[in-house]
Amino acid sequence: MISYLYLKYLHMGCVALSGAGFLLRGVWMLTDSPCLQQRAVRVLPHLIDTILLGSAIAMAVVSAQYPFAVNWLTAKLVGLLIYIGCGTMALKRARSKAQRAVFLVAALGAFAYIVSVALARSPLGFFAWLAEAASATLPAAA
Structure with a gap:
């Protein structure tokens, strides 16, 4: 095995x-x-x-561990679908170079998000540090 x-x-x-x-x-x-x-x-x-x-x-x-049962895997799957859609537009379907460039950047952003979700094992991915930073700066409830 x-x-x-x-x-x-x-x-x-x-x-x-x-x-x-x-x-x-x-x-x-x-x-x-x-x-x-x-x-x-x-x-x-x-x-x-x-x-x-x-x-x-x-x-x-x-x-x-499967998507729809584990939230971070579900987030990766959704990110993958966005990546595929934007990637297809970037490399084949968009009509102008400007549109292709925008979709390329969006696809690369989706790719980075997917990797960050895998590393953090959180659906927030690279946004998790924002939540942590925000909670660290908030005063404790009395």
């Missing part, structure tokens, strides 16, 4: 490759680079994302 730790490292590696690849393709799209037409550039992201999704599902099964 595959260990959870192995799946986690596989997943984290694919997250890094997927995010870096998406950013690179976004830059290439904005600069009209011919690199986008290379076969590997068109195929590799699908392979990496398939392994990424497969490792996520395997970790959920091994740990018995």
Whole structure:
């Protein structure tokens, strides 16, 4: 049986490759680079994302933690759907470069949110520090 730790490292590696690849393709799209037409550039992201999704599902099964049962996993799933939607608009569907740039930034924000949720294991993700900072500065109730 595959260990959870192995799946986690596989997943984290694919997250890094997927995010870096998406950013690179976004830059290439904005600069009209011919690199986008290379076969590997068109195929590799699908392979990496398939392994990424497969490792996520395997970790959920091994740990018995599932979206809609664990709130931070639900937040990651919602973030993933936003990331996919914005990413599709950024790389393929938006009509102008300006629109593509806006969707690229939105997709990268969604990606950062997903990673922050995973690190914090909180649906607040990087917003958790705001809640902590706010609660630390509030005077205690008398």
